[in-house]
Amino acid sequence: MSVHHLSDPAPALAQMGRKAGNLHRLARAQVRVPAGFVIPPDVNLAELAGDLAAHVERIGGFPVAVRSSGQLEDLDGMSFAGQYDTFLDVASLDELRARIADCRRSAETARVQAYLRTHQLTSASSGPASARVAVLVQRMVDARTAGVAFSIDPVSGKEEHAVVECCAGLGDKLVSGQIRPSRYRLALRGGALLDEDIGDDGARLGADQAGELAAAALRIQALFGTPQDIEWAIDRGGTLWILQARPITRVAFRTDVEELTNADFKDGGISARVCTPVMFSLYENAMQHSMQAYFVDLGLIPKARREQWIHMHYGRGYWNASAVKRALARVPGFDEERFDQDLGIQKDYGERGPVRIPTNVSTILRALPVVVALGRSYRGQIARVHQFAPAFASRHAAWCARIAEFGGTASAAVVADLVSVLHDFHAWTERTYFTTIYNNANAQSDLKAFVARMDATTGRPTSLLTLLGGLADIRHMDMQRGIVALTRIAREHGLDSAAFASALAGFHAEHGFHADVELDLTVPRWSEDPGRVRAMIAAILASGVEPAEPDAAVAAQLAAFEAELAAIRQTLRRRLAWRLRFARGFERHLARVRTYLSLREAMRIYSTQCYAVVRAYLVEGGRRLADAGVLGDPGDLFMLTVHEIKDLVEGRLDAGRARDDIAFRRAMYDGYRAFAAPNELGARVEQRSRDSYLREVAGKRVLAGLGCSPGQVEGTVRVVTSLDDIHVLRTGDILVTQTTDPGWTPVLGLVAGVVTEVGGMLSHAAVIGREYGIAAVLNLRGATSLLQTGMRVHVDGATGLVTILDDQGIARSAEHAA
Numbered sequence: 001m002s003v004h005h006l007s008d009p010a011p012a013l014a015q016m017g018r019k020a021g022n023l024h025r026l027a028r029a030q031v032r033v034p035a036g037f038v039i040p041p042d043v044n045l046a047e048l049a050g051d052l053a054a055h056v057e058r059i060g061g062f063p064v065a066v067r068s069s070g071q072l073e074d075l076d077g078m079s080f081a082g083q084y085d086t087f088l089d090v091a092s093l094d095e096l097r098a099r100i101a102d103c104r105r106s107a108e109t110a111r112v113q114a115y116l117r118t119h120q121l122t123s124a125s126s127g128p129a130s131a132r133v134a135v136l137v138q139r140m141v142d143a144r145t146a147g148v149a150f151s152i153d154p155v156s157g158k159e160e161h162a163v164v165e166c167c168a169g170l171g172d173k174l175v176s177g178q179i180r181p182s183r184y185r186l187a188l189r190g191g192a193l194l195d196e197d198i199g200d201d202g203a204r205l206g207a208d209q210a211g212e213l214a215a216a217a218l219r220i221q222a223l224f225g226t227p228q229d230i231e232w233a234i235d236r237g238g239t240l241w242i243l244q245a246r247p248i249t250r251v252a253f254r255t256d257v258e259e260l261t262n263a264d265f266k267d268g269g270i271s272a273r274v275c276t277p278v279m280f281s282l283y284e285n286a287m288q289h290s291m292q293a294y295f296v297d298l299g300l301i302p303k304a305r306r307e308q309w310i311h312m313h314y315g316r317g318y319w320n321a322s323a324v325k326r327a328l329a330r331v332p333g334f335d336e337e338r339f340d341q342d343l344g345i346q347k348d349y350g351e352r353g354p355v356r357i358p359t360n361v362s363t364i365l366r367a368l369p370v371v372v373a374l375g376r377s378y379r380g381q382i383a384r385v386h387q388f389a390p391a392f393a394s395r396h397a398a399w400c401a402r403i404a405e406f407g408g409t410a411s412a413a414v415v416a417d418l419v420s421v422l423h424d425f426h427a428w429t430e431r432t433y434f435t436t437i438y439n440n441a442n443a444q445s446d447l448k449a450f451v452a453r454m455d456a457t458t459g460r461p462t463s464l465l466t467l468l469g470g471l472a473d474i475r476h477m478d479m480q481r482g483i484v485a486l487t488r489i490a491r492e493h494g495l496d497s498a499a500f501a502s503a504l505a506g507f508h509a510e511h512g513f514h515a516d517v518e519l520d521l522t523v524p525r526w527s528e529d530p531g532r533v534r535a536m537i538a539a540i541l542a543s544g545v546e547p548a549e550p551d552a553a554v555a556a557q558l559a560a561f562e563a564e565l566a567a568i569r570q571t572l573r574r575r576l577a578w579r580l581r582f583a584r585g586f587e588r589h590l591a592r593v594r595t596y597l598s599l600r601e602a603m604r605i606y607s608t609q610c611y612a613v614v615r616a617y618l619v620e621g622g623r624r625l626a627d628a629g630v631l632g633d634p635g636d637l638f639m640l641t642v643h644e645i646k647d648l649v650e651g652r653l654d655a656g657r658a659r660d661d662i663a664f665r666r667a668m669y670d671g672y673r674a675f676a677a678p679n680e681l682g683a684r685v686e687q688r689s690r691d692s693y694l695r696e697v698a699g700k701r702v703l704a705g706l707g708c709s710p711g712q713v714e715g716t717v718r719v720v721t722s723l724d725d726i727h728v729l730r731t732g733d734i735l736v737t738q739t740t741d742p743g744w745t746p747v748l749g750l751v752a753g754v755v756t757e758v759g760g761m762l763s764h765a766a767v768i769g770r771e772y773g774i775a776a777v778l779n780l781r782g783a784t785s786l787l788q789t790g791m792r793v794h795v796d797g798a799t800g801l802v803t804i805l806d807d808q809g810i811a812r813s814a815e816h817a818a
Contacts, residue, residue, distance in 0.1 A: 017069030
């Protein structure tokens, strides 16, 4: 085992620790880092002998700094800041040897051991070994000014701001709290000074230095994919050096906005992962128009009031829950808590409690026009979707024909068609889809409220989840039928057979518009990457699990639905008063909800087909504009909004200005790709901790999520976060993942139950889970860390409870994976 220099092209990063590993990544990215080398924990100092002097000479000689670099340091939620010892201005070999030994011993101090216990990082079996440290030796910077820079404002949560603290000379007195530092708040883009507070020693930053620090913070954040806490120093010659970069462990999320939520945006949507500007703007273009029109048409907001219905923060989309709730608060029986539960909004209500609007003569009379308008909207949207279907088929076929002719189409025609696709075809499709979603949500709320009154009167509890299953006409089940057929052919004839190749071509012709991540337009559609579905079938074969037959699953759920419906009808027939009060209303509400569930899934297919067309035009249009020198890279088009693309194509947006916008947005996009964004934002939102979902019941750990598909099942947890890993699934497994996408439909046909971190009763995982008849618990925050592969659990899809029965299989699963 040898010493590793930060400048080495490919050192053993596992032996360097995270601090040195991060500095190596910075150095390789041409960020200015003081030269240094790392001594791994297992290197015997006595064996280094004269080599130590040579290593010091290679980095520029004495004086040097001696610092820890542990594998547990600088994690996303835990920094180990101040736990290990650091020594500055080490000036000789003898002192260096002593300080290296001291640094190693600091891993064994009571302070470090207490920190490990607090963060549950020690056990009887592992002891303190996991906290052993490598030692980083770096050339000292003769600092004129030093400090820390945060690439996000950790107090306000504003991602467009950077915060810098500094002092004169070395930064150790700042880190140790010996001095009140100078504090600057900067615009992350450009470094413009927003405010300053000069500290005890009068340290100041010039405009150029502030700009350089902001640029460095933006670049380093982009490199690591999450906001960074950066230590830096400016030497006597005015050169900026980066001394350390690690994830910011605590951010107070924005409170300068209304209550915003990503509910129903995260279930495979524009909050499931970092979102490109073009994708957000497509959603914004559809939602701003459709939601405004929807609430105006219902009479819930005046026509003159213009709400901002959708926002983007931390690289993800959020919708304005406050504005929606303000509108719905005019509806008798509106229950904020039930509204939040249906959509999977994770929220604490504090002392004020949720908003609940009573149902009485006064509220009903005031809302009669709204009730009439909502009924008209329910009926009208059903008719519009039925009319939409043949029109969409025709227009979609025409666009696909044009895409097939790209090779012979002039660039001017392609970019003109690109604008039409974005502003006409997409807007028409998504506005129709979004309005269907709004009615679907309201229809379910109406049914739940009606059933609650009915159950309170009859005393019989209704299984709402059962009433939402067995729809029989869910379009995504067609994809599963194709997957089942492909799996059968592959098993009988082989993946390399002509029979499979022919079947695969047919599958792509019918379902190739799908993708692993369908609302990420940077991800290829399956038809663009024929090997993707083939790999999925190979993984299914490798798993040994027989994919669920959709027709059998749907038939079983339809039978369960019919049995529940018959039981409800029988209950209402027992008394004339019950029948007169509830029978017709129940049938009407139920029929409407089931109709809208089917229409929503049908519209989702149309939406996915539309996005495949949008992606094809963005890719081709980006290539044409880059060839013409308008864009620097074909992918730059993804960093513009749909309105900017139109202005660029039609000559109203200067290409140079567009490039500046693209560069900053790409850096922000990259900088938030690994960030754990909150599900809710706002001044009155109370963030719930992950542990709030965990409780102790009868000596067993129980996690409480949202029951979205009925059934109880016991099985082995399999944490899967990518379709690339479905080969690890085994018969009877419980799939645990962050979120699902329509492209995950085949995976849900392989498992006995599903647990996700986000989602509600309206989400895709809930709908498909009910059609498959598998227990589904959604909206369980932190599920992929609270539940680990190999655990034995019991999942109750009706109550939303997941009980950990046994965790002895975790070690066996880890050994198998290794």
